[in-house]
Amino acid sequence: MKQTTLNLPTVVLSLMLGFSAMAMAATKPNPDLERLNASLAALDNDPALSELAAVERLKARQAVTQFAAAKSKSRELALYVASKRVETAQAAAQAELLGNQAEQLDRERDQIMLQASQRDAEMARREADQLRLQNMARQEEAERMSQTIEEERIAREQSNADAQLSSAQAIQARKLADARAREVELARKEAELASILASDNVSDGDALPPMHRRGASMVYTLAGNSFASGSASLTASAQSSLNKLAALLRNGQGTVRIEGFTDDRGADAANLALSQRRANAVLLALRAGGLSAARLKASGKGKAQPVADNGSEAGRARNRRVEIIVN
């Protein structure tokens, strides 16, 4: 019991010394703790990192707190863990920052691709516009060419029409000139006839056969009484008239057709033969009067081509005739 009483002051003294040492140790600055706190403060104060890696920073802060409260025998472990947690928080924050930058780069890439797409679309639009303009130009050129071709075709047709018109006009003019020349020739012939008539002092009984125009031809008609009945012999008066006619036509160059006709009485063959003989008689008379045989041609027509009604004697007398057609 005595020993216990003696030991108590010693124990109390020892405890007081221990507490004093612990107090001194607590108040003594810990460089490791300050370094760790400084690292955490730097991380918190970094504007780029302050909001990042919240979980890792919380773990680091807890580890630092545990280190600050750690007893001496676990201090080393606590320091190691706190140091690693702080480093982990720093690395995690930087990794998260870089992750954000990577996302920003992705958005930037998307923006670039969008710009590229917009540029491609713009280029495609410009190219389409250019092609459209070229197409319009080609169409306009084609229309111009078509219009030119059409104008040339119209001009060519107009030229052809003008040429045809000119040709037609030339033909018409030539025909008109021919008609006028023929008219002049006829006038000349009439003048010659008039001259002949005047120079020969022709009596009424020896006059030329009656004449009328048939188109461009002059037709002299010997009446049926120029021949004896049923005969091809010319009467003296008819012979004289034919002489006058031969004299009139002698200097001409046109052909002279002689066509004989009868009335409808009697057989057709007989009428045809009679009309042929009478035409031949006239041909011979004209040849005798001086006309070239080459210009003369005789034919018998019989009862064809009557000029009057065969029902009356007067009509039949008119149908019995020889026509001398001068071209």
Place this chain on the structure above:
Amino acid sequence: MTLSTLKIHTVFLFLLVSTSVLSAEPPTAELSAAQTAVMQAERLSPRGTSAQTLQAAKSQLAEAQAFADKRKYREAANAANRAQASAELAKAQAELAKARMEVDEKSARNADLRRQLLINTER
């Protein structure tokens, strides 16, 4: 030895035994957490600094396992805690390196795209 002294010693012995029994539990949770952290860091295929940190974590984990095998559970738990902290740091360092590489690649890619866009625009 008096009776009082005997009581004090008895209480002290009881406390000592109790502490020994409690510390006799193997640090399964610490070892498991450390192993998980190491595996997560390994998945990132760390290189450079992070590889060194991971190697340290592996060594610490092996040390923890060795302590545990020797039934030195307190030392095993301490080593496991170190291994977990080192492995998590290795993982963070690997992620940082990977993010830095990704940013570099994307920056270069964007620069190339901008250059191509500029060339095509001038064409």
